[in-house]
Amino acid sequence: MFTKFRQLVNTRIGFFWLLVLLFWAKTIxxxxxxxxxxxxxxxxxxxxxxxxxxxxxxxxxxxxxxxxTGYYYYLLLLIDALDTILLxxxxxxxxxxxxxxxxxTITGYSKVNQGLTGSSLALMKGYDLIYWVxxxxxxxxxxxxxxxxxxxxxxxxxAFAYTSVALAGFGLxxxxxxxxxxxxxxxxxxxxxxxxxxxxDAFTVYDAIKDEQTNHQRASAKKSELDxxxxxxxxHYAAPNDKMYGIAKGKNVIVIHLESFQxxxxxxxxxxxxxxxxxxxxxxSQSTYAFKNFFHQVGQGKTSDAENMLETSTYGLSTxxxxxxxxxxxTFQAAPAILNQRGNYSSAVFHGNVASFWNRNNTYKNMGxxxxxxxxxxxxxxxxxxxxxxxxxxxxxxxxxxxxxxxxPFYVKYITVTNHFPFTLDEEDTxxxxxxxxxxxxNGYFQTAHYLDQSIQEFYQYLEKAGLLKNxxxxxxxxxxxxxxxxxxxxxxxxxxxxxxxSSFDNAQLQRVPxxxxxxxxxxxxxxxxxxxxxxxxPTLLHLLGISSKRYIQFGTDLFSKDHDQTVAFRNRxxxxxxxxxxxxxxxxxxxxxxxxxxxxxxxxxxxDKLQKKVNKELSLSDSLNTKNLLRFYTPKDxxxxxxxxxxxxxxxxxxxxxxxxxxxxSTSLYSKNGNKSTESLYKTDAPEDSHKKTDxxxxxxxxxDENDTNQSTSSSSASGQ
Numbered sequence: 149m150f151t152k153f154r155q156l157v158n159t160r161i162g163f164f165w166l167l168v169l170l171f172w173a174k175t176i177x178x179x180x181x182x183x184x185x186x187x188x189x190x191x192x193x194x195x196x197x198x199x200x201x202x203x204x205x206x207x208x209x210x211x212x213x214x215x216x217t218g219y220y221y222y223l224l225l226l227i228d229a230l231d232t233i234l235l236x237x238x239x240x241x242x243x244x245x246x247x248x249x250x251x252x253t254i255t256g257y258s259k260v261n262q263g264l265t266g267s268s269l270a271l272m273k274g275y276d277l278i279y280w281v282x283x284x285x286x287x288x289x290x291x292x293x294x295x296x297x298x299x300x301x302x303x304x305x306x307a308f309a310y311t312s313v314a315l316a317g318f319g320l321x322x323x324x325x326x327x328x329x330x331x332x333x334x335x336x337x338x339x340x341x342x343x344x345x346x347x348x349d350a351f352t353v354y355d356a357i358k359d360e361q362t363n364h365q366r367a368s369a370k371k372s373e374l375d376x377x378x379x380x381x382x383x384h385y386a387a388p389n390d391k392m393y394g395i396a397k398g399k400n401v402i403v404i405h406l407e408s409f410q411x412x413x414x415x416x417x418x419x420x421x422x423x424x425x426x427x428x429x430x431x432x433s434q435s436t437y438a439f440k441n442f443f444h445q446v447g448q449g450k451t452s453d454a455e456n457m458l459e460t461s462t463y464g465l466s467t468x469x470x471x472x473x474x475x476x477x478x479t480f481q482a483a484p485a486i487l488n489q490r491g492n493y494s495s496a497v498f499h500g501n502v503a504s505f506w507n508r509n510n511t512y513k514n515m516g517x518x519x520x521x522x523x524x525x526x527x528x529x530x531x532x533x534x535x536x537x538x539x540x541x542x543x544x545x546x547x548x549x550x551x552x553x554x555x556x557p558f559y560v561k562y563i564t565v566t567n568h569f570p571f572t573l574d575e576e577d578t579x580x581x582x583x584x585x586x587x588x589x590x591n592g593y594f595q596t597a598h599y600l601d602q603s604i605q606e607f608y609q610y611l612e613k614a615g616l617l618k619n620x621x622x623x624x625x626x627x628x629x630x631x632x633x634x635x636x637x638x639x640x641x642x643x644x645x646x647x648x649x650x651s652s653f654d655n656a657q658l659q660r661v662p663x664x665x666x667x668x669x670x671x672x673x674x675x676x677x678x679x680x681x682x683x684x685x686x687p688t689l690l691h692l693l694g695i696s697s698k699r700y701i702q703f704g705t706d707l708f709s710k711d712h713d714q715t716v717a718f719r720n721r722x723x724x725x726x727x728x729x730x731x732x733x734x735x736x737x738x739x740x741x742x743x744x745x746x747x748x749x750x751x752x753x754x755x756x757d758k759l760q761k762k763v764n765k766e767l768s769l770s771d772s773l774n775t776k777n778l779l780r781f782y783t784p785k786d787x788x789x790x791x792x793x794x795x796x797x798x799x800x801x802x803x804x805x806x807x808x809x810x811x812x813x814x815s816t817s818l819y820s821k822n823g824n825k826s827t828e829s830l831y832k833t834d835a836p837e838d839s840h841k842k843t844d845x846x847x848x849x850x851x852x853x854d855e856n857d858t859n860q861s862t863s864s865s866s867a868s869g870q
Contacts, residue, residue: 160220160298164211167228168204170282175200175235175348177278182239183248184634185344191328192344199321199347206314207231207349212307217297221290229283231349236279238348243271244569244632248339248351251359252468253448270535270570321346339467355467362775369776377769377778378701384766385698386687386705386712394694396667398491400620401689402611403458403561404604407451407568408630411440411660412643413597419581423594426605430624430666436673439707441726442663444628445681447719451563452506454627457682459483459515461702463770464719470774475511479779481700483686485516485790487559490695494518494555496800498547499563500526500538503797513792519804520797521550531574532837536565539577540603541835548610548828552818553804555811556619564603567596567630576836587638593630606833613830614818617668623689625682626661653736656722656729663707665692679714679726680707699784703770717763730756 156162179185179196187193211224234249241249289295325332325345332345333354342351414431416423431438446453446464452471453464459482464470470478487493496519503509503522512520526538526546533539538546544562551560566573571592580598582591604624611617631639633655637647645654663685667673684704687697691706705712716724722731728744729736735744735756746753773779783789808815818827 158296158298160212160300160302163221163295163298164208164224167224167282167286168201168208170286171204171208171228171231172200174232174279174282175204178235178239182242183340183343185340187344189328191324195321195325195328195345199345199350202314202317202321203347203349204231206311206318209307209310209314212302212310213304215301217299217301220301221297225283225287225290232279232283234352235348236276239276239279240271243634247448248343248348250339250448250467251352251356252465252473255359255468255473270572318346318350359467365772366776369778371778371781373772373776374778374781377773378782380765380769381701381703384703384705384713386709388691388696388706389708389710392708393691395670396621396692397694398557399667399693400557400616401487401493401559401623401693402620403559403623403625404607405451405455405561405563406600406624406626406662407564407566408593408628409567409597409600409626409661410630410658411442411626411662412658413594414662416594418583418594418642421581423580423598424601426601426608427624427662430664431662431675433666434671434673435667435669437665437667437708438673438675439663439678439680440660440675441677441679442625442661443659443679443681443716443718443724444626444661445683445716445718446628449506451627452508452511453719454625454682455506455561455563457704458625458685461683461686461697461700461704462774463683463703463717463767465774466719466767466771469506471506471508471511474774474777475507475514478511478514478774478777480515480790481779481784481787482515482790483689484512484518484559486690486695486700486787487693488516488518489787491557491693493557493559495559496521496550496554497561497563498543498550499523500528500533500543500565501536501563505537509797510792512797513795514790516790516795518795519550519554519800521547521800522797525550525800530837534566534568534572536568538565539835539837540564540566540600541606541833542838544603544607544610545831545833545835545838548614548831549826550801550804552614552822552827553801553808554817555804555807556816556818562607564600566603567593567600569630571596571630573599574836583642585638585642587635590631590635590639590642597630602834606831610827610831612668614827615821616818620668621689621692622666622668623685624662624664624666625685626663627682628661629659631658651741652731652734653729653741656718656724656731656736657741659718665689676707677726678707678712679716679724680704680712681716683717684712699787701773701779701782703766715759715763717766719767721760721764721767723759723763725759728756730760 157166176197185196187196207227208224211220211227214220214223238249241247241253286295290297329341329345332341339351342354346354413424415428422428430436444454445457448467449456449464449469449471452469456462456464456470460480465473484493484495488495495517497508497512497517498521499508501523503520503524509520509522523537526543528538532542543564547562554560569589571589573592573595578595578599580595582594585591608617611620636655636658637650640647640650640654663680681704684707687702687704688707690697691708697706714726718724724730727738729738735746736742737744744752746756804817808817808820819825
């Protein structure tokens with residue numbers, strides 16, 4: 149038996165089928181062990197098991213056309229290795245994002261890879277060797293001549309036959325898939341469907357074609373295409389609530405981006421101790437308007453999608469990150485530019501990662517951000533940083549030297565990072581006793597959330613001492629989920645639920661994130677039950693500041709308006725309303741969590757269909773607006789288009805000082821108002837790294853900015869005072 153097998157493998161055809169079989173096996177392993185494909189019937193099981201075969205045979209058969217012996221074998225191994233890289237990259241990506249890598253994600257990787265290394269390493273598992281051991285063993289057997297190279301080339305007609313049969317096999321695969329799921333390729337379905345029915349290689353090719361179509365559409369876009377978008381947003385506009393309009397007029401705006409922070413953390417206790425005691429206090433404060441039914445709406449762009457919705461009230465892309473793919477040259481009507489032109493606001497972002505992460509260094513310029521204090525402005529050495537940047541306590545404290553020099557009113561955004569997967573802290577950073585589950589991410593999540601809570605409390609204490617608190621509106625929001633759906637079964641008992649009864653409905657409900665508008669010194673705040681999402685933030689904030697949003701193209705509506713649209717669209721076209729949650733055409737009752745049979749309720753089905761049509765249209769119009777860059781054809785009244793060349797994020801501190809010197813007594817910066825004295829001494833933190841002692845650490849550090857990147861300044865560290 150072994151002799152016959154060895155004789156077969158020593159032929160070119162036998163070696164080919166050995167690699168095909170091994171690649172098929174590890175692909176199926178990934179399908180079953182890594183991906184949640186939602187197989188529902190026998191045909192779907194069959195298609196899932198066979199879909200890698202046709203594409204693998206087609207790709208590997210390309211080596212048949214090489215007649216030279218050595219070239220044949222090593223080209224075949226190269227094709228196998230490249231396909232394995234694609235498979236494994238999707239495995240790692242899926243563990244974090246519960247989604248597959250798109251061409252947009254792959255082509256934009258260079259813009260987001262800095263800082264991802266630590267997270268990627270944490271996502272790796274010991275058994276991942278399964279994906280590579282076949283290549284290592286086969287290559288080794290070739291090199292020591294246990295597997296001998298067949299000198300006889302494959303005949304051209306045989307090579308063509310293999311290629312043709314593979315294409316025919318894929319055609320049959322597609323026909324069966326269409327029979328089970330009509331309009332699979334013509335309608336937009338979850339990417340899981342495409343992989344489940346057609347395989348990972350086919351999905352990647354399909355996505356590449358769609359991506360090229362988008363690029364073509366962008367190049368051929370016309371001004372008239374904007375009319376449909378404008379008509380929709382104009383009809384969708386919600387007039388402000390008279391009682392709320394302008395209540396924060398002229399105040400500073402401080403946005404605190406709560407990384408990976410889900411709503412269930414609010415008021416949550418572990419062993420009787422609150423996870424986030426300070427945020428709980430804010431949530432229940434009479435000076436805070438909090439929304440308990442506020443959902444994140446991000447796609448593959450995650451944090452960058454949340455930022456985009458916050459700043460522009462347009463959705464992220466259906467695939468990839470808008471920041472990464474389009475941010476360098478898209479036209480925006482974003483919060484920094486609007487507030488500067490309508491209220492003379494200065495603007496800045498504080499973020500402890502490198503400026504190029506998510507392509508922020510380019511996107512922020514097109515949004516009109518005047519200042520961007522990235523990692524190069526802070527000391528990130530030793531234990532001061534995690535894989536995603538400077539720890540939150542240090543970011544808040546050491547931002548003060550820059551914050552106090554900004555002219556008021558200002559619009560600033562703090563992007564926190566410590567509460568980011570894999571949710572790890574040094575022992576000296578926390579004494580919070582967390583859960584003891586089998587999932588280290590869940591255990592760490594409560595600890596890093598507690599750390600974030602302490603960071604914000606310290607920042608608030610400084611704001612009060614410095615006199616900024618009373619003249620500021622602080623906005624706190626969670627950007628996206630922290631724990632993926634794959635971890636929810638383990639999480640369920642902690643939330644008082646049964647893992648056995650956990651459903652897709654429960655997954656959807658966990659997509660709530662905090663949204664709080666805190667107006668210190670005021671009363672009247674309360675916990676609102678209104679349903680909304682990140683798309684609604686910008687019009688809400690503009691109206692609170694007394695600035696009408698009517699002239700801008702925005703897909704969200706004011707959360708305080710009586711006309712606010714409470715249908716919350718998810719990026720995959722599922723949606724939530726106050727009564728129902730609709731996931732992949734399945735309707736759930738929000739009160740009971742049970743599926744609703746609409747087959748006997750024609751009126752309800754019509755309402756659901758109408759809402760679905762509206763959600764689809766809204767997302768499609770937003771995609772059209774962004775992918776075709778249609779805003780370049782529209783300039784609202786009294787709005788000057790942003791010129792990115794006006795901004796350079798080098799030597800930011802010097803720029804603020806020059807403005808103070810120019811304005812002299814007219815300067816409104818905190819530094820000037822404090823008699824030209826710094827307020828840094830007012831900031832108190834218990835961060836153990838905030839000392840002059842040198843620390844050594846084996847922690848993976850954030851990647852330093854490219855010294856050749858003209859959009860960053862390596863000399864700016866000299867201005868940081870660190």
